[in-house]
Amino acid sequence: MARFAAIAGIGQTEFSKASGRSELQLAAEASKAALDDAGIDPADVDGMITFTIDNNDEIGLARCLGAKDVGWATRIPGGGAASVATIHQAAAAVVSGACEVVVVWRAMNERSQYRFGQPMAPPGGGLVNVAGNGTGSLLWCMPYGAQTPASWAALSAGHYMERFGVTNRDLGYVSVAQRKHAATNPLAWFYGKPITLEDHQASKWIVEPVLRLLDCCQESDGGVAIVITSLERARDLKQKPIRIASSAQSIPAEVEVISNYYHADLDVMPEARGVAKRLYERSGLTPQDMQLAMIYDAFTPQVLAQLEGFGFCKLGEAKDFIKGGNIELGGSLPVNTNGGLIGEAYIHGMNNITEAVRQLRGTASNQVAKATNALVSCGMAGAILTNT
DSSP states (O other): OGGGEEEEEEEEOOOBSOOOSOHHHHHHHHHHHHHHHHTOOGGGOOEEEEETTOOOOHHHHHHHHTOSOOOEEEEEOSGGGGHHHHHHHHHHHHHHTSOSOEEEEEEEETTTTOOTTSOOOOTTSSOTTTTTOTTSGGGGTGGGTOOSHHHHHHHHHHHHHHHHTOOHHHHHHHHHHHHHHHHTOTTSTTTTOOOOHHHHHHSOEEETTTEEGGGBOOOOEEEEEEEEEEHHHHTTSSSOOEEEEEEEEOOOTTOOSSSOOOSSOTTSOHHHHHHHHHHHHHHOOOGGGOSEEEEOOSBHHHHHHHHHHTTSSOTTOHHHHHHTTTTSTTSSSOBOTTOHHHHTOOSTTHHHHHHHHHHHHTOOTTOOTTOOEEEEEOSSEEEEEEOO
16 A cells, blocks of 8 residues: 555755754754655644654654644654664555654764764663663673674674675675765765775774674764655655655564574575565565665675565675676666765665655766666665656
8 A cells, every 4th residue: 555655855964973953953954854845834744753762752843843733653663674664654654544744754963972883871870772671682682792783783694604605805895885876975974985995904893704894884963854645645746756666564583673693594684585575565566677776784794685685686696796886886786876874874774765765856966877666675674666
């Protein structure tokens, strides 16, 4: 049913390391920009979605925007895994009639106010996600020294890399490609700053032998928002509607959001496979129908796992697919044409969605020729967006 919903507007702030304003202001700026982009009066907003970890209050943001009567709101858990899930939930809300105009947002001062890349201590002491939560999966990580997202990502990727002979140098091709895209994207933090494979190999180890500094996404300040409404309504607005051809979530047994090294076969990403199965069945499309993919790239190994999980290459073949230039502009499947979370900014994956919309509108800085269908993925959720 998601095919009857569409993205009508997108908005974002600049991406920085010190925004100089509150996260609520960032959320309001991005949301107002998305509504202006769509040509929708903020008073018409009646649905709101964000992440459980977003620090902004729905009532406060509604007041800032001038929304008159929000009748439906929800939050999605899971950090970056929530990004495309918000699109899935918003589309379902619109199609079901729960609301007509949904603002999806994520705003964060992740660099200047706090640091997701480091262990954080809550006010009462202990470690974040452990204190007051004796049953969470991180209880099996934090006390034993696995205390950062990079350590969890490295543990989940290590087995795959050993089995298929993937080296850190192989991972470097992901970073080089995405920094190349960022270098020609004026919106990116690393605009004008490409890197070489030698630069990647010279960057310091974060978790040896898997991740170097340049395998890791940024810590960024900024806000991103998306407006979703019915396809029928979107056709009468300012922008050409970007239809949500299909959307899906998948949370298989034994899978965790990022400390994802408990399931039976660490060579695969079962959640990506589950999402892919639903997406292709619901849309009638295949991997070969995609002109680009916007893939959640908090760490480079996640790109390899999703390329295989979504059927763009077979198990163990992602490193050669990437090394062959396929994910670059002009390749068979340009990936993260904005520079991704590594090159543009890390707003928990939301800026990858806005780039997909720009590509399908034909307004991207690194425009893919004849872009009709785009896959957007955050592992546990995905969507196929189309301009047809």
